[in-house]
Each structure stands twice: as C-alpha cells, then as structure tokens.
Amino acid sequence: MLRMRLFEERCVELSVAGEFPGITPVYIGQEATGVALGMALRAGDLVFTTHRGHGHLLGRGAQFKPLMAELFGKVTGYCQGKAGSFHVSSAALGVPSASAIVGASAPAAVGAALALSRINPGHVAVACQGDRSLGEGAAMEAINLAALWRAPVIFLCENNDAVPYDVRSKSQLATDRLAGLVQPYDLMVGEVDGSDFEAVFGALGEAVDGARLGDGPRFLEVRTYGWPGQSGPRYRLPPALRTDIRTAWQPAPADEFSEWREYDPLLRFARRLIGGGEIDTDELEDMQANVLREVQEAVEFARESPYPEPAAAYDHLYA
Amino acid sequence: MANYLSTLHQTLIDIMQADERVVVIGNFDAPAEGPRLSDVFGSDRLLPSPVSELALAGAALGAALAGLRPIVTFGISSFMFNAWEQVVNEAPHFRYMSGGQVVVPIVMHCAGGARGAGGAQHSHSPQAMLWNTPGLRIALPATPADVRALWPAAVADANPVVVLDGRRLYGTSGPQSDESCQLPLGRGRVRRPGQDVTIVATSWLVHEALAAADELNQLGVDAEVIDPRTLVPLDEELILDSVAKTGRLVVVDETHLSCGVGAEIAARIGYHAFGQLKAPIERVASADAPIPFSPALEPEVVPGVRDVVEAAIRTLR
Numbered sequence: 001m002l003r004m005r006l007f008e009e010r011c012v013e014l015s016v017a018g019e020f021p022g023i024t025p026v027y028i029g030q031e032a033t034g035v036a037l038g039m040a041l042r043a044g045d046l047v048f049t050t051h052r053g054h055g056h057l058l059g060r061g062a063q064f065k066p067l068m069a070e071l072f073g074k075v076t077g078y079c080q081g082k083a084g085s086f087h088v089s090s091a092a093l094g095v096p097s098a099s100a101i102v103g104a105s106a107p108a109a110v111g112a113a114l115a116l117s118r119i120n121p122g123h124v125a126v127a128c129q130g131d132r133s134l135g136e137g138a139a140m141e142a143i144n145l146a147a148l149w150r151a152p153v154i155f156l157c158e159n160n161d162a163v164p165y166d167v168r169s170k171s172q173l174a175t176d177r178l179a180g181l182v183q184p185y186d187l188m189v190g191e192v193d194g195s196d197f198e199a200v201f202g203a204l205g206e207a208v209d210g211a212r213l214g215d216g217p218r219f220l221e222v223r224t225y226g227w228p229g230q231s232g233p234r235y236r237l238p239p240a241l242r243t244d245i246r247t248a249w250q251p252a253p254a255d256e257f258s259e260w261r262e263y264d265p266l267l268r269f270a271r272r273l274i275g276g277g278e279i280d281t282d283e284l285e286d287m288q289a290n291v292l293r294e295v296q297e298a299v300e301f302a303r304e305s306p307y308p309e310p311a312a313a314y315d316h317l318y319a
Numbered sequence: 320m321a322n323y324l325s326t327l328h329q330t331l332i333d334i335m336q337a338d339e340r341v342v343v344i345g346n347f348d349a350p351a352e353g354p355r356l357s358d359v360f361g362s363d364r365l366l367p368s369p370v371s372e373l374a375l376a377g378a379a380l381g382a383a384l385a386g387l388r389p390i391v392t393f394g395i396s397s398f399m400f401n402a403w404e405q406v407v408n409e410a411p412h413f414r415y416m417s418g419g420q421v422v423v424p425i426v427m428h429c430a431g432g433a434r435g436a437g438g439a440q441h442s443h444s445p446q447a448m449l450w451n452t453p454g455l456r457i458a459l460p461a462t463p464a465d466v467r468a469l470w471p472a473a474v475a476d477a478n479p480v481v482v483l484d485g486r487r488l489y490g491t492s493g494p495q496s497d498e499s500c501q502l503p504l505g506r507g508r509v510r511r512p513g514q515d516v517t518i519v520a521t522s523w524l525v526h527e528a529l530a531a532a533d534e535l536n537q538l539g540v541d542a543e544v545i546d547p548r549t550l551v552p553l554d555e556e557l558i559l560d561s562v563a564k565t566g567r568l569v570v571v572d573e574t575h576l577s578c579g580v581g582a583e584i585a586a587r588i589g590y591h592a593f594g595q596l597k598a599p600i601e602r603v604a605s606a607d608a609p610i611p612f613s614p615a616l617e618p619e620v621v622p623g624v625r626d627v628v629e630a631a632i633r634t635l636r
Contacts, residue, residue, distance in 0.1 A: 046385060080418035087412075091420040096384045097413050104409055107377025111344075114366070114378065115385035119340070125381065138404065141374035148367060316419035317454060319477035 001031040001197070001266040004058050005243050006291045010299065011054070011071065011085075012235045021073050024085040026235075027055030029227040030158050032197040032265035034059035037126065037156065039201060040208040043094065044120055048109040049128045051086040051100035052158075056128055060093040064298035074305035081308045082316065103136030105129060106155060110146045113153035113217070124152045124211045131159035131221075132172050134181055146217035147186040154207050155182075155219040158194065162223030163263060178221045187217045194224030197269040225263035228256070243267075245288045249274055249281055321495040323488045325353035326463035330470045331390070332359050338388060341474060344368055344375050345392035348430065348489065372398050376405035376427065380479075383425045384413070388474055396431025396483065397443040410479040411454025422477040426470075432523055432573045433621040434486040439609035442617075446521075447574040449481050450550050450583060456480040456504060457550040461525040462493040465508075465548060472504045480504070485523030485573070505552030509561070513543035516631045517561040519584060520546060520571035524603075524622065528571050531627035542631055550580060558584070559592055566597035567634040571627055576604040601630035 008026040015024045027034060034055030037047065041060070049056040057067060062078070070077025070088045077083070078090050086100040096112075099105045109127030116123040133139040134157070146153050157178055175181060179189045188210060192203040200222055207218035229237050241257050248270035252261055261267055273279040321329075328350050335341045336359075345368045349355050356365055368375055372393050379391035393399045399406060406427060413423050433442045449457055456478050460466045473480040502508075510525060511532050520528035525546045532542040543561050547554050562568050568588055570581035581602035589600055606620045 048381065078418070079416060079420070082418045083416050087416040089417050089420065091417065096421050097417070099409060101404060101408060104377065104404060107374040107405070108381030108384065108409070110374065111378030111381030111383075111389070112385035113381075115382040115387040118363075119386050125385070138373050138377060141371040142377065144369060145371055145374045145378060148369060316415050316417070318456070319414060319419075319422045 001035050001269060002245065002287060003291050004031040004034055004055050005266050006288070007058065007064060007067075007295050007298075008054060009237060009243060010295045012229060012237045014299070016235050016237065020071055020085070022084050022086070023233060024071060025052040026230070027052055028229060029263075029265070030055055030160055030194060030222070030224050032194055032200045032269070033156070033158055033204070033222050033224070036197065036201040036204045040205045041094065041126070042123070044123045045094055046109070046112045046116065046123075046125045047095045047128060048105040048112065048125065049089070049095055049098045050105055050130065051098070052130065053088060053095070053098045053128065054085070057088065057090060057093065057095055060095055062090060062093055064294055065301045068298040069302040069305050072302040072305070073307065074302055075308040075312070076301070076305040080312065103129065103133040103139035106133065106139045106142035107145065109153050110142050110149065110151050113146070113151035114149055117152055122212055124154060124208055127153060127155045129155065129157050131157065131161055131178055133157070134178055135173055143182055143185050143187070143217075143219065150216045152211040152214065153217045154211055155217065156204070157219065157221045158224060159221055160224045161226050162194070163225045179219065182219045187219055188215070189219045191221045191223065194222040195263040195265045195268055197265055198272075224265070225260060228260050245270060245284045246281070248284070320492045321463045322350060322352060323463050323466065323491050323493070324348060324350040326466045326495055327470070327484070328355050329353060330466055331356055334471055334474050335360060335364055338474070340386065340388040341390065342366060342382065342387055343390050343392065344379050346394060347392050348394070372401035373405055376402035377409065379425045379427070380405060380410050380413070380423060383423050384421055388424050390426045390428060390474065392428040394429060395441050395486070396429040396445050397441050399427070399429050399445055400443070406481075407449070407452045411452055414478070415454060423479050424477050426473045426480050426482055428482045428484070430484040430486040430489065432485045432487065433610050433617055435617065436612055436614065437486075437610065438612040442610035444573040444605065446483055446550060447579045447583070450580065454479065455551060458482045458504060459522040459548060459550065460484065461488065461522050461546055461548070462491070463495045464493060467495055468502060469504065469548065476504060483522065487523045491526065504549050505554060507545055507547040507554035507557040509543065509557070510546050511542065511544040513541040513565070515541045515565055516543070516567040516569060516634055517558065517565045518542050518544045518569045518571060518627060518631060519558055520544060520627075521550075521580065522573065524571045524573055527622070527624050528627050530624045531631065534624065534628050535631055538632070540631060540635060553584070553587070555587060555591070558588055562588055562592045563595050566595055568596070569601040569603060569627065569630045569634060571603040571622065573605055573621065575607050576602060577607050579604045598634040598636070601634055603627050603630050
C-alpha cells in the first residue's frame, strides 16, 4: 500500500508539473484492494484492468521503473510507450489488457474466465471496474453473460465515490447500492469497506476461492473514500494532503483532510499493525524512506530513458 | 457444386474438429441442406449466446487473450454496430497498445448487404467503416471455394479478422474446392480474364460483375473481373497488373459511395497507375442513402449488373 501511495503521489506531482503527457488517473485511497487482489490471485489468473490500473499492476508485482517509464511515454516502459497511464498492461504479470473505455474490460474478463475454465482449470479472471461502469451496457451485459455461462470471473467493482456519497455520484447512478443492481442475476454478490484492508482481503479471497472452485461468477463492491486530491480531471497535492506514515501514530492537524485520514486504508492498516505490535514505527519510517528513494530512482530512470523511434508507431499493428 | 451456407458450416466443422481451441460465440444461420454446426458440437463449443453483441464480442476478445481461438458471429451485419466499441476500439488495439505483448486471434463474422426488404436497419455493408480501423483484417468470401480458402486462413491468423458474407450469397452455389483458392489472406483472384477494362468487385457483387462481363462480351467488350477477396491486406499488385493491361478501371462494391471501399481502391490505383489510365476510374456503389424497404426502391440505391455495364461502357467512350 505504501509503495502504491508514494509512487502515485509522485505521479500526481509530475502530472501537475506537466511532465506526463496526457492524463494520469491515480488509485489513491483504493490501495487496500490492489494489494488484496495481488495476494488473492495465483500465477495464471488474469486481471482485466482499466484506465485506473496502476494499483492492479503494482499489486501483481509491477516494478516502478518500467511503470514510470511507460507513464512518460518512453521506450523502456512496460508497453514501450504505446500505452501510457490509461492502457498500461503487463501480460507477464497476468494483466494482459487495460481498457480505458468504461465498462469494456468486463466482457473480456468473462470470455477469459470461460477460456481459463477450459484450458487452465482452477484459474479465474478478474474484471476491474469502477462504480460508474454500471451505467454502461457492456458491464451489465457481461454480468448476464457470466451468470449464463457460470464463468469463473470476479467483477471487482471499486466504488471510489462511496464515501462521502456526494453530488457527483448522485448524478451518475440512481442508486448508491451497486450490489443491489446486480443482485437479481444468478451470481453471488458482496459488499465490503475498502478502507479496511483485512476486510477487503477476506471478502476478495472468499470471492476468488469460490469462483476458483467452480461455483460461478462473483460481484464484489468495494466501497472507498473519494480521495480529496482529485476533483474531476484536476489534481492538487497540498503538503497537508501528502502522505506521511508518521501520522499513523502522531497527531495530525485538524483540517479539511481529517476525515480522509480516518478512512485512509494505508494509515488505518499501519495503525492496526502498530497497535497489534506487529511492526514498530522505526520500521515504518525506514520503509517510507526506502520507497521514496526507489520512486526517485524510477523517475530518474524514466527521465533519462529514450522515447521510441518514430518508426515504432507502425510496430505491433499486426502480428 | 455446393451451397454457400452449407459450405460455411462444413468448413467450420472441419476447422473445429482440427483445433479444439476454436469455439463459436453467437449463432450462425442454419443451412437448408448438409450438416450443421449444431449437429456436431454441443454447448461446450457453440457457446449459448444471448442477444448481447457487445458482451459477446468482448468475451471473444478475452477468450483469445486467454488462449482460445474464438469465432464470434453477430448474424446480420447491422448488429455488429451493437458491438462496435469492442470491434473497433478494443480488439484491434490490444496488441498495439501492449507494445506487442499479446496477440488477439479472433474472427468476427456477420452477413451483410442488401437482402431484399431488409430496410434501412438490416442491410448494412460495414466494410468501409471497418477498413478505416487499423488493426483489423477484412475478408469477403464470394464463393464456396473462397469460404473454403479464407476461413481456415482467418482462424489461423494471429490478428482480429472480420469475415463479411454478402447475405445474398447464402442462396448461391459453386464448386467447393479450387486449387487456385489455396492462398493466404491478401491474395486476390482473377475471376474472368479480359483485355479491355478491369472490373474490381467484392462479395455478392463479384457475381453481378461476372454477369455484367457476359453482357459486355456481347457488346464486344472484353472485361477482366478481379475479386481482391480481402481488403486488409489488399492485393494492389493484382489490380495494378490488370490496369497496366486494360488502362480502365471500374470498382464495384456495396458500401455507400462516399468514403466507401470503391473510394479507397480508386484512390490507391489512381495514384499508382495515373500514367496508365485511359479514362477516369468509375465507382459503382450504393447511393448515399439508407437502404430502402420497398422492392421498388432497394434496387435504385443498391448497385447491380446494369450499373456495372454502364460504368464499364463509360470508361470506353
């Protein structure tokens, strides 16, 4: 979680500074799910991610350098600069595609799940989607198809507008209970608090194991807090919003971000580990320093990496 | 002689028996005679498919990424528009966007064109729109022999391939095997050799062009009819060789005139064969109007033998 957070806070900085071409959607606030996903899956399981996929990739073991280089559009990136943040994928890590079209990953995951049940039984596919995907036909068609086919697929619906449920959400779907939209189909439906890592890991693990054992598709809504650094396409990262692991045990100022700090899955899990005596604060501080150093190395690697040659625009068009 | 649709089923049966990774998503029209897919395979190979073209196309894409060789059919070509996002914005992009990490070996099929009273919403010829989408291959088998040749090549291809049948071909028959058809995707076929004018035609209109060539013959005009068989890749060389001989070109296709298949072929050949052309290139296409329902109106918009003959004669004036 700390790795995802510090990597992406740097992404926000670089994005605001104009160093990234294009748009860089971040996963901040959803890290518990990305980590749980990586832990719940095995080699051979497939994840179909979206334009908000950094956390899914890092959860499955992505390295900072090729990921950062991809966001810069450099040839050393996971996709040789053809993907950017929106489409970055790694087939070797079991994330063979990233669609930036809302809802579009869901039917692909259903087809992959069906294929896995034939050629690699005991494996599952995961459809990553956001809350708004349920306004798209593709997502709802996929749920029907998965239920008809009993495909071993998990619809991992990350509702990053769940808390606080605000005006922008209300203008998108005429319900705030996403699981309720899906309930009438013939599949198991669950809902979990995305700020509680252990709860997410438990629920996602149960869903993955169930699909793996052949009891059909699952839908899991993970309800997370909308990170206050993002407002529409615009980012801000004032010093008070920047993550400092020390706020897990030291008092933070009472400010507009106080509520976020209560929900922040990273701080919450850190508090839980410290409270249980499973980690001490020095270790966490060292961890933070090490990750920050690694992020800095990735940024330098990406900056120094070459862009693709112009002729590369015509590579990989046809196999 | 074998019926086109019967040949399609027999070809798919053969392909699926030879490669168990091949599955069919969606429902093919059933032939009146001969074995049907459903006589041979059950729901493990012919996946139960609801009316959800968008999800079916996406599922085919995902199944391909996971190692199967899916064939998805939308039935009538107009229904492909329900799946359009997956067809033009997902399938052709994954290999490219991933920097070559993955391949997407899927075949997307539909039967299109005017069908007799299909009206505006069931008569589409989407091949020009598809051709404007880099990353797809496009095959248009015009005869049972072409079905026999192109389908195995399409399924074996590592890229998304769209196979478009002309709906009116389903009632036609022809020889099933033909040595000259055993070619890879991207190789066209001279359907009738001639000296005076080159007629390039696709799909159902290959047959109309051949009938037109017979009529032209009676008028003393010796037309060469070429079927490129695939638009991507396009066998430009075959067309250019013919135009070098005849100096005249008529392009016949059922897409609408503006930005249609004929427009692209005319532009390419016009550029490369400018010095050899003795007359402006003629395009025979559907008019820029929806395909109307009435039997009195459909032939007005959709091209046929008469249009081809008249266009050929214009190049000879």
